[in-house]
Amino acid sequence: xxxxxxxxxxxxxxxxxxxxxxxxxxxxxxxxxxxxxxxxxxxxxxxxxxxxxxxxxxxxxxxxxxxxxxxxxxxxxxxxxxxxxxxxxxxxxxxxxxxxxxxxxxxxxxxxxxxxxxxxxxxxxxxxxxxxxxxxxxxxxxxxxxxxxxxxxxxxxxxxxxxxxxxxxxxxxxxxxxxxxxxxxxxxxxxxxxxxxxxxxxxxxxxxxxxxxxxxxxxxxxxxxxxxxxxxxxxxxxxxxxxxxxxxxxxxxxxxxxxxxxxxxxxxxxxxxxxxxxxxxxxxxxxxxxxxxxxxxxxxxxxxxxxxxxxxxxxxxxxxxxxxxxxxxxxxxxxxxxxxxxxxxxxxxxxxxxxxxxxxxxxxxxxxxxxxxxxxxxxxxxxxxxxxxxxxxxxxxxxxxxxxxxxxxxxxxxxxxxxxxxxxxxxxxxxxx
Amino acid sequence: xxxxxxxxxxxxxxxxxxxxxxxxxxxxxxxxxxxxxxxxxxxxxxxxxxxxxxxxxxxxxxxxxxxxxxxxxxxxxxxxxxxxxxxxxxxxxxxxxxxxxxxxxxxxxxxxxxxxxxxxxxxxxxxxxxxxxxxxxxxxxxxxxxxxxxxxxxxxxxxxxxxxxxxxxxxxxxxxxxxxxxxxxxxxxxxxxxxxxxxxxxxxxxxxxxxxxxxxxxxxxxxxxxxxxxxxxxxxxxxxxxxxxxxxxxxxxxxxxxxxxxxxxxxxxxxxxxxxxxxxxxxxxxxxxxxxxxxxxxxxxxxxxxxxxxxxxxxxxxxxxxxxxxxxxxxxxxxxxxxxxxxxxxxxxxxxxxxxxxxxxxxxxxxxxxxxxxxxxxxxxxxxxxxxxxxxxxxxxxxxxxxx
Numbered sequence: 012x013x014x015x016x017x018x019x020x021x022x023x024x025x026x027x028x029x030x031x032x033x034x035x036x037x038x039x040x041x042x043x044x045x046x047x048x049x050x051x052x053x054x055x056x057x058x059x060x061x062x063x064x065x066x067x068x069x070x071x072x073x074x075x076x077x078x079x080x081x082x083x084x085x086x087x088x089x090x091x092x093x094x095x096x097x098x099x100x101x102x103x104x105x106x107x108x109x110x111x112x113x114x115x116x117x118x119x120x121x122x123x124x125x126x127x128x129x130x131x132x133x134x135x136x137x138x139x140x141x142x143x144x145x146x147x148x149x150x151x152x153x154x155x156x157x158x159x160x161x162x163x164x165x166x167x168x169x170x171x172x173x174x175x176x177x178x179x180x181x182x183x184x185x186x187x188x189x190x191x192x193x194x195x196x197x198x199x200x201x202x203x204x205x206x207x208x209x210x211x212x213x214x215x216x217x218x219x220x221x222x223x224x225x226x227x228x229x230x231x232x233x234x235x236x237x238x239x240x241x242x243x244x245x246x247x248x249x250x251x252x253x254x255x256x257x258x259x260x261x262x263x264x265x266x267x268x269x270x271x272x273x274x275x276x277x278x279x280x281x282x283x284x285x286x287x288x289x290x291x292x293x294x295x296x297x298x299x300x301x302x303x304x305x306x307x308x309x310x311x312x313x314x315x316x317x318x319x320x321x322x323x324x325x326x327x328x329x330x331x332x333x334x335x336x337x338x339x340x341x342x343x344x345x346x347x348x349x350x351x352x353x354x355x356x357x358x359x360x361x362x363x364x365x366x367x368x369x370x371x372x373x374x375x376x377x378x379x380x381x382x383x384x385x386x387x388x389x390x391x392x393x394x395x396x397x398x399x400x401x402x403x404x405x406x407x408x409x410x411x412x413x414x415x416x417x418x419x420x421x422x423x424x425x426x427x428x429x430x431x432x433x434x435x436x437x438x439x440x441x442x443x444x
Numbered sequence: 445x446x447x448x449x450x451x452x453x454x455x456x457x458x459x460x461x462x463x464x465x466x467x468x469x470x471x472x473x474x475x476x477x478x479x480x481x482x483x484x485x486x487x488x489x490x491x492x493x494x495x496x497x498x499x500x501x502x503x504x505x506x507x508x509x510x511x512x513x514x515x516x517x518x519x520x521x522x523x524x525x526x527x528x529x530x531x532x533x534x535x536x537x538x539x540x541x542x543x544x545x546x547x548x549x550x551x552x553x554x555x556x557x558x559x560x561x562x563x564x565x566x567x568x569x570x571x572x573x574x575x576x577x578x579x580x581x582x583x584x585x586x587x588x589x590x591x592x593x594x595x596x597x598x599x600x601x602x603x604x605x606x607x608x609x610x611x612x613x614x615x616x617x618x619x620x621x622x623x624x625x626x627x628x629x630x631x632x633x634x635x636x637x638x639x640x641x642x643x644x645x646x647x648x649x650x651x652x653x654x655x656x657x658x659x660x661x662x663x664x665x666x667x668x669x670x671x672x673x674x675x676x677x678x679x680x681x682x683x684x685x686x687x688x689x690x691x692x693x694x695x696x697x698x699x700x701x702x703x704x705x706x707x708x709x710x711x712x713x714x715x716x717x718x719x720x721x722x723x724x725x726x727x728x729x730x731x732x733x734x735x736x737x738x739x740x741x742x743x744x745x746x747x748x749x750x751x752x753x754x755x756x757x758x759x760x761x762x763x764x765x766x767x768x769x770x771x772x773x774x775x776x777x778x779x780x781x782x783x784x785x786x787x788x789x790x791x792x793x794x795x796x797x798x799x800x801x802x803x804x805x806x807x808x809x810x811x812x813x814x815x816x817x818x819x820x821x822x823x824x825x826x827x828x829x830x831x832x833x834x835x836x837x838x839x840x841x842x843x844x845x846x847x848x
Contacts, residue, residue, distance in 0.1 A: 046564075047566035048566060048567060050564060050565070054563075054564070057563070057565050057568050058565060058568070061565075061568055061571050062567070064571075266469045266472060266473045266476075267473070268476055268477050269472065272476065278830070279826065281829070282825060282826040282829035282830060283822045283825045283826060283829075284786035284789040284825055285786075286789045286790065286800060286804075287818060287822050287825065290804055290808075290814075291818060294808070294818070295814050295818055297494070298490070298494045298495070298815060299487045299494075300490055300494075302494055375581070379583035379584070380583070382583040383585060385585070385793070386790070386793055393583075393585060393586060397589065408597070410590075410593045414586060414589060414590050418590070421581065421583055421586065422578065422582050425580075425581035425582070426581045
């Protein structure tokens with residue numbers, strides 16, 4: 012065969028041709044654009060429409076942002092400076108900055124307290140959020156943080172949060188003493204011990220509380236602005252986690268009465284809008300308390316939002332429990348673990364891990380829903396904007412700057428949390444895909 | 445050799461209530477029930493004591509009394525002399541109206557955005573990602589307020605439409621966008637219009653019958669009838685013929701500027717539009733994510749298998765991908781509809797008179813009957829939620845994968 016070819020082929024090249032560069036349409040930006048922007052006629056039209064939309068948006072927003080006035084005492088002063096040109100009056104943000112963040116009744120000279128509490132929140136959250144990167148010692152600070160933050164924001168005597176903390180410590184000691192015998196004994200013993208401590212401590216505080224305190228007391232109704240959203244969001248999410256776990260376990264329980272109590276509670280809460288629950292907190296809850304007791308609107312709202320959030324979290328965790336393979340439950344049983352042990356050591360750690368994205372979704376939704384308290388005339392960020400600021404003579408009519416600021420603030424927090432949860436999901440992924 | 449021991453047959457002792465797993469669950473349930481009853485008794489006794497102290501009682505008689513307030517936009521006859529009950533019904537209808545409109549718009553928006561997020565066009569993909577993230581991460585209340593502000597503070601007042609050289613003009617001479625709401629033409633049904641509507645409904649039935657016949661013919665004989673154009677023709681030609689034969693019985697009443705305001709036509713208030721579009725755009729972002737997840741959940745092998753059977757891309761989507769994706773998309777879609785219905789209670793923030801605004805707002809404030817009105821309010825939302833959940837369970841069971 013080779014012989015015949017030797018005669019029939021006149022010329023055979025024996026060296027490789029040098030590599031030629033690809034055609035201009037197949038390299039670099041041109042190729043990218045052909046593939047990603049103009050792959051066919053429809054895509055080309057879509058691209059042009061998108062570019063036109065972006066252009067319109069930039070042309071509308073650009074001058075407004077660029078010409079923005081950051082220093083003026085009122086809207087009319089802003090307009091004088093602008094002299095008919097397009098421009099935002101961001102001076103309202105600088106002038107009312109403290110009101111937007113802290114409400115209009117928090118004492119001016121005490122702003123450092125909620126600010127410090129906010130900064131410490133990151134330090135307290137870090138050991139939980141990044142357990143691999145922050146030393147475990149930080150968890151002690153996390154445990155102390157709720158009481159510290161309460162004392163910083165509300166002020167008053169330091170004894171009250173100390174007693175509250177003492178109750179938890181005593182409860183934990185009792186729990187760790189008895190849990191080896193039986194979980195129930197440890198758990199209920201801890202609750203009894205904690206309540207006893209609080210009761211005794213409460214009496215002592217009443218007796219020895221000094222007239223003047225290091226931090227002056229600030230009443231709940233003086234809380235406002237974005238601070239109120241942050242307080243409601245963090246407190247309600249953290250409180251609703253244990254309740255949500257309990258409700259989810261109750262709903263999975265084999266005891267019919269407990270199961271049905273949990274089902275009715277969860278379905279009732281999930282079936283009504285949050286606003287009706289806030290109405291309950293505002294006008295109805297007082298009827299169901301012993302005559303003569305009054306307590307804070309904030310506390311009432313926290314109770315209702317916590318109930319609301321725990322019902323949703325319970326459903327998320329129930330999904331996690333249901334997603335666990337049946338074998339895990341059976342393995343726990345066959346090891347001879349009782350219910351509390353198998354839940355604590357085998358089931359819940361895995362179920363909670365599966366539920367993290369759902370829990371974060373609920374947390375983000377709840378944080379957004381804290382704006383609803385403005386409907387029952389509490390002055391959170393939205394309440395402050397719609398109430399005192401837009402109603403004032405100086406800033407009547409500065410809608411976009413204020414609403415845009417609120418939107419950006421919520422966006423930053425919520426987007427940050429959801430990005431964190433996606434990161435965490437990747438971290439916790441232990442199966443091999 | 446049987447090593448299983450029989451359960452101890454000893455007499456029942458009291459300590460077994462705690463130590464024996466057979467009885468322990470009974471003990472726990474009894475304690476739970478007892479605590480629950482005690483809690484309710486405690487709350488109930490407080491309620492009775494508080495009501496007695498305030499000189500109140502629980503009664504729904506106020507529902508029959510005249511409400512004494514106006515509702516600016518209702519679907520039923522209503523004036524300030526109507527009863528509180530009628531105000532509540534008007535509110536319910538307003539809730540359902542805005543929920544229906546928002547669900548429809550959100551579905552359309554969400555589907556488009558969800559499909560475009562999977563587009564192979566980089567720019568469109570990024571734009572849709574920005575839309576979804578921007579709207580999902582900002583409270584819906586803020587969006588409602590923003591759109592309401594556009595409707596009331598940015599749009600021109602009706603008087604801007606007056607004069608020889610008005611500052612604002614109507615769109616197509618039929619739609620006026622003012623800060624008092626959007627005015628659209630109102631269809632007027634003259635004599636004979638019922639015939640036109642009957643013919644139209646008959647043609648819809650006809651379209652379905654034709655498509656059924658075509659499918660049957662395809663399966664029986666393999667002959668493929670055209671679907672698109674005949675369906676359109678059946679839908680519109682008879683109706684239009686009858687419409688012109690009867691001398692155009694259905695007319696349009698255009699809004700007109702009279703004095704300082706528009707009259708005639710339909711006035712859609714800014715509050716309704718704000719609520720409608722804010723809910724639609726906000727929930728549309730969530731639906732877009734569901735649609736995207738649903739389409740991505742179908743493995744690539746399905747597309748490839750369908751393609752290797754020789755199906756065209758359009759048919760692959762319609763016959764293979766969508767039926768399977770819908771199974772994933774529909775349950776979260778329904779729960780988004782539920783969210784829209786519940787979020788429509790935010791109407792109270794912009795003064796749209798839905799059930800929360802009438803029953804939970806003005807009626808509550810006027811009569812002071814907080815417990816009764818809020819109970820009714822919760823009952824209404826509960827009935828809707830549980831009803832939709834029940835429907836969803838029926839659907840889920842119907843489309844569930846039939847496994848062995």
